Amino acid sequence: MKMRYFLIGLQFLLSGINFLNAQEKAFSTEGWWEPEGEKFSPVVHEDRSITFRLNAPQADNVTLLFGEWDIVEKKMKKDDLGNWSINLKNVESGIYQYNFLINNSFKKLDPVNPNIKVGTNIYGSIVEVPDTPARFDQLQEVPHGEVHIITYRSIVLDKTRKMYVYVPKIYQELKDVKFPVLYLRHGGGDNEGSWINDGRANIILDNLISQGKSKPMLIVMSNGLIDGSWSSGSTIEGMNTLEEELINDIIPLIENRYHVSKNKKDRAIAGLSMGGGQSVVIGLRNPNLFSFVGDFSAGLLSDPDIDLSTYIPDLFKMADSINQNIDLLWISCGSKDPRFLGHKKFHSILNKHGIKNEFHQGSYGHEWQFWRSQLKDFSKQIFIK
Template sequence: MEKKLFVLLLFLFSYVSINGQAFSTEGWWSPETQNYSPVVTADGHITFRTPAPNAKEVKLVFGEWDAKIVNMHKNAEGDWETTIGPVSPGIYEYKFEIDGLKVLDYKNPKVKFGTEVYGSIVEVCASVPRFDQYVYAGSEVDVISYISTPLSQRRKIYVYIPAAYYENPEIRLPVLYLRHGGGDDESSWIRSASADAIMDNLIIEGKARPMIVVMTNGLTDGSWAGGSNVEGMAALEEELLKDVIPLVENRYRVLTDRKWRAIAGLSMGGGQAFVIGMRHLELFSAIGEFCSGLLSDSSWDYSKYGVVSIDDSARVNSMLSLLWISCGTKDTRWEGHKEFCQLLDRKGINYVFHHSEHGHEWQFWREQLRDFATALFH
């Protein structure tokens, strides 16, 4: 065996010597001269490419709500490509449609995902940073595991901690409990909304008070329904009160008076925030609801969810410093939200209603977080 190995090595050495070549890895890991896809220019144009040599037709599907369909063409290298723009600074979702099949941009590792992968992501930066564009501010995002009492399973929370927390070891900060929508998870406000960048920019500009933001998981069984039905909502309420809030208040220097505690959420999480917040006015001084499908359902029975405080406007108005309701005018929940506001009007409950020309999409929710956080803890 040893003789055979020796002969083999001698042969390889002789082959390299005869051919005058030495073994080398040079060039194996050379960086690409430019990105393949997407390529964003300083003036906001974006070039998308995808290899699909056998495809008959390839399209770009660009956008989250009002998606634009753009035909792509095969270039000299045999790849399909198109250039759009200029596109306004922002964060955009896109995908390719190859012979009718929607696929990701596999050359781009940035994707939007939650309970599934929804699309690829491209960012167009501004010369003056956007409100949701990252700047270095010294903040951190912790990821903490715990055991959920009602669900008997390991769960996680994402916790945004502003630089002020570290700069002043004596400071205690207010807390915003922020909930995601159906199909997302506890990381989505960071990954899909850049919530940490939004908070950093607000605090740097003096528009918001430094606060800790706690992002929880709003799903109970992997389905969207589990976060919206009565049983699921009860489990999430118990988890927040028994597990999450004590965990946060034991680990971080936070203010524990209800004046300094708020709850908010988008879509499914907006319904959770409203229900849990209204059921526990002794714990929260502000509630934010962004585009909740639950509340915009005309058949929604608030008494079934135990939101009895909605019938006691005097108590609600005296205890809540802010009840924030919002929905995009292009959202299918828009008409339902107007009806929900009419219900609050009939009950005599004070609230503020915000809207803009958006659908059920992250751009609207980023703006809502920005504006809601600005209005908190004064």
């Protein structure tokens, strides 16, 4: 018993000594002002090569998984400090996703790179290789608009939701002008912020507007999921709910809060993947509300087992009505995307039934590189008729 009390007393004594030592050690800012060393990872060099590094001393092997669709796998080399590295040469300018694969089984983000692709999941780290002159989706020295995050009440869903709204710089200067609006929808694995964070919609429009290649417009980006699951926005019930939310909650809110046009000639709807299907369904079901409809890689339009008449009754009997009311029906898909052949078939069916549309493609898969370029090209063609 005496030994027990002795040990307890010794513990308190040591704790007191440690406390006093901590009190005697003064706070210091020493080292704060030293210049920052070389970035650890990723390092983009002037010759458009990229060095990737990962500190993983316990790993047996590490592989770089580079790309979003055509993923390149490269084995990395380990140094004496446990740092794995690789240098990719001759990388074309663009924005790329990557991950590290550890021991052929565990996928890992780059822990020292805060730039990530995120939606309903965290997908990977992001690195950009800039171009000269700057690309259409690259930050340039032009007047920059604003991105507003609006919290609103969705009556049909009985919940509070968020939407992002891009407002061009010139909007603040032309207070008597009623601006057009593009309602831009995201994909099944994304959220209402994805067109800004991954799609760079604000940067693309800033550049286009400053070059006179696009009419100044607001872009409204709301959440296209019902219950958080990636497929909830593509069901018949989900489409009906989202259509009601858009018409009864979102459009009135935008038209009351901003000086925008209420004329259908100044409304467009477009989206990628799941959002592309939503845009075609909602847009063609409401030709009294929208004059421009855009689809970028929608799975709904390319699956032969899906009967579109359950979403749009009498679609192929509506040729005259669609042609009279929709100024542009834009259908697009990357040629490396499994949805490509289905899109070409859908385009042919529309032509067969006399429904005017444009088909666009590019050498891409189901990826942001393609969707950014589609937003650029689509934005140049709307609100000009």
